Amino acid sequence: MELLRMSKAAKRLGTHPMTLRQWALDGKIPFTRVGRERRFSSVDLENVKRGSDFSTDRPRLELLYARVSGSSGRELSLETQGAELRASSTGTVVKDRGSGLKENRPGLNRVIAMVSDRSVTVVRVTHEDRLARFGAGWLKRLFAVYGVTVEVLHPKKIGGREELLEDFAFLVTTFAGRLYGMRSADNRRRLLTESGQCTDKGETA
Numbered sequence: 001m002e003l004l005r006m007s008k009a010a011k012r013l014g015t016h017p018m019t020l021r022q023w024a025l026d027g028k029i030p031f032t033r034v035g036r037e038r039r040f041s042s043v044d045l046e047n048v049k050r051g052s053d054f055s056t057d058r059p060r061l062e063l064l065y066a067r068v069s070g071s072s073g074r075e076l077s078l079e080t081q082g083a084e085l086r087a088s089s090t091g092t093v094v095k096d097r098g099s100g101l102k103e104n105r106p107g108l109n110r111v112i113a114m115v116s117d118r119s120v121t122v123v124r125v126t127h128e129d130r131l132a133r134f135g136a137g138w139l140k141r142l143f144a145v146y147g148v149t150v151e152v153l154h155p156k157k158i159g160g161r162e163e164l165l166e167d168f169a170f171l172v173t174t175f176a177g178r179l180y181g182m183r184s185a186d187n188r189r190r191l192l193t194e195s196g197q198c199t200d201k202g203e204t205a
Contacts, residue, residue, distance in 0.1 A: 002042040003032060009040035013048060016060060018088075018151040019122065025155060026140075062091030063120040065111055067130045069099050081126050084153065089124060100133035108132075112139075115148045124151045 010017040023029045024038055029048055031038040066081035068074035074097065082093045096107030108131075114120050123143060128136050131150065140150045 003034065003039035004042060004045070006038055006040070009045055012042075012045050016122070016151075018124070018153075019149055022149055022151050025152075060122060061120045062089045062122045062124055063111060063114055064089060064091045064093040065096070065107065065123055065125050065130060066093060067096040067098070067100065067105070067107065070097065081130065084126055085124055091120075091122075091124065100129055100131075112142075115143050115146050118146055120148060122149055122151055124153070126153045128152050128155065 004012065006017050006020060010020040013020065020029070020040070021038070024031045024040075029040065030044050031040050033039070064082065064085040066078055066085065068078045068081075078095055078097070082095065085091075085093060094107045094110050096105045098105045111123060115123065123131075125131050128150075131139055136150075143150060
C-alpha cells in the first residue's frame with residue numbers, strides 16, 4: 001500500500017485536488033494525517049475508481065461565487081475574492097452583494113439555476129460563509145443531488161467582525177419589519193372590528 005500526497009492522489013483519480021480535499025472533508029474518502037498533510041491510500045483510491053459514487057463522464061465545469069454584505073463600499077473585497085478564485089480556475093465569477101443570511105440573492109439564485117440545469121460540476125468559494133452564513137450544508141447537499149461539488153479555498157475560516165455585525169443588523173431589521181407588519185395587521189383588524197366592518201374572527205360584515 002502506498003500513501004499519496006493530495007496532488008498525486010487527485011491525478012490518479014483524474015480529478016482536481018480541491019475536489020479531492022472536499023471529498024475528504026465530507027468524509028467520502030478516507031485519509032491519513034502525516035504531520036499537517038493529508039495522505040491517501042492507493043488501495044482506497046483504487047476502490048473509489050472502481051466504485052460508482054465518484055465516477056462521471058462529465059467534463060469539469062467550474063462556477064466561482066463571491067459575495068460581500070452591503071450594496072456599496074465592499075468592491076475591493078469582492079474583487080479580491082474574484083481574483084483569488086480565478087487564480088486557479090478559468091470558471092465564470094458570479095457576484096452577490098447582500099447578507100449571507102438572505103436566502104433570495106440574485107447571484108445565489110443564478111448559481112442554483114446553473115446547478116439544476118447541470119451547466120456546472122463544481123462551485124468554488126473562498127470561504128464557506130460566502131455561500132451562506134447558515135445552511136451551507138443544505139446547499140451542498142442540494143448541489144450533490146445534481147452531481148455538483150462545492151470547493152472551499154479556505155475551510156472553516158470565519159468572516160470579519162464588521163460583516164458579522166452587518167448580518168446581525170440585517171437579522172434584527174428583518175424580524176423588526178415582520179413584527180411591525182404583524183402589529184399593523186392587528187391594528188387594521190381592530191379598527192375594522194370597532195367600525196363594524198368585520199367580526200372578531202376577521203370576517204367582513
